[in-house]
Amino acid sequence: MKTHLFAALVLISIFSSQALQLPNFFPNSTAAGPWACFLPLLGCHSGQKVEGLGKLKKYFQHFGYINSSFADNITDEFDEILHSAIKTYQLNFNLDSTGKLDIPTLKHLITPRCGIADIINDTSTMNSGKKSLNIHSVSHYSLFPGSPRWPINRRNLTYAFHPNKQIPETTKMVFARAFQRWATIIPMTFNEQQPSTTSFLTADIRITFASGEHGDGEPFDGVLGTLAHAFSPPSGLFHIDADEDWVVDGDFSSSSSLSAVDLESVAIHEIGHLLGLGHSSVEDSIMYPSISSGTRKVMLAGDDIEGIQYLYGSNPSYNGSIQTTTGQRETSNGGVHDSLTQVQFLLVVVMALLIIFT
The missing domain is CATH 3.40.390.10 (Collagenase (Catalytic Domain))
Structure with a gap:
C-alpha cells in the first residue's frame, strides 16, 4: 500500500509546477465519504493482491457488476472477476473500458449515488444505445x-x-x-x-x-x-x-x-x-x-x-418540447460544475492517503 502512496506523491511532484486552484466548493465526497477507502487502490491492476480490493468487490456486487454467487469468494485478489466488473462499470459511465483503476474511474467510484443497482439479474441496458424516436440520436x-x-x-x-x-x-x-x-x-x-x-x-x-x-x-x-x-x-x-x-x-x-x-x-x-x-x-x-x-x-x-x-405515453398537455439541463448544475461557487481536474484529484488522493496512513 505504501507503494501506491509513493506513486501518488511522485505524480503530484510532476505537476507541482502548474498553477493549481482547488474548487471553491471542495467536494466532501472525495475526502470523507464512505468510499474514500478506494483511493489507495489507484493504479492497481490484474494479478495483484492489495488490501481493500475485497471491499471494492463488495461495492461492485452491491451495484450488480459482480454476481451474488461469488459472495463467498470475495478476496483482495485483482482477478478476472474484478477486471470484468471494472470494464463493465467503465462502459456504463462512459469511461475508457480498460479494466484498470485509473483516476477517472476512481473519481466516479467515490461519488455519492443512488442505491439501486445499475445491473439487475445480470442484465444491463444502461449504456446499450437503443434506437431513439429521434432518428438523429440514441x-x-x-x-x-x-x-x-x-x-x-x-x-x-x-x-x-x-x-x-x-x-x-x-x-x-x-x-x-x-x-x-x-x-x-x-x-x-x-x-x-x-x-x-x-x-x-x-x-x-x-x-x-x-x-x-x-x-x-x-x-x-x-x-x-x-x-x-x-x-x-x-x-x-x-x-x-x-x-x-x-x-x-x-x-x-x-x-x-x-x-x-x-x-x-x-x-x-x-x-x-x-x-x-x-x-x-x-x-x-x-x-x-x-x-x-x-x-x-x-x-x-x-x-x-x-x-x-x-x-x-405523453401528457395531453405536454407541448413536446425537450427540457434541457443547461445551467441546471449549480455549486457554491456560482454555477461551475463540481468536477475536479486530474491534478486536483491527485491532490485529493494524497490528502486521503495521508489521513489513512497517519
Missing part, C-alpha cells in the same frame, strides 16, 4: 426487468411521509415539485395524503427518511455514499438517507457543509425509479446514477422523457 434510458409500470387504473397516485417523522412544509414542497416534474410530461397525478398512520399505509407511494439499517436489507451508510433508493412499481417504497446534509432550497451558499446534497435533485431521480425507470448512462439525465455534493440537477433530459413516455 437512447440510453433503461427499465427494470420485465418493464414494470403502474397499471392503467392507477394513474392518480397518492404519496405520504412516514408519520414518525415531522416533515417541514419546505421539505414537502421539494417533493411536490419533484413529482410535478414527471406529471408534466406523462398522464399521471400525484397528491399528498395528510399525515397519519392509516394514510401512510394506504398511500401508493410511502416516503421515509431513515438511517443505517431500516428494514429493507439495503442499509444506508451515513453522510454521502448511498443517498437514497426507491423500488420499481408498484412497490411505492421510497427511502432517503436521513444522515445526509440535505439542501431543500437549492441554495448551497446557505449551507456551511461541504457534503451538502440537493434534495430535489435526488427526489426527482428516485421518483423515476418508482415509475419504472432504471439508470441511464447519459450524464446530464436525471436517471444518471451519481450526483456530486454541491450539485443541483432538476430538469428532465430528453433521455428521461423518452424513457418515461415509453412506459406511460
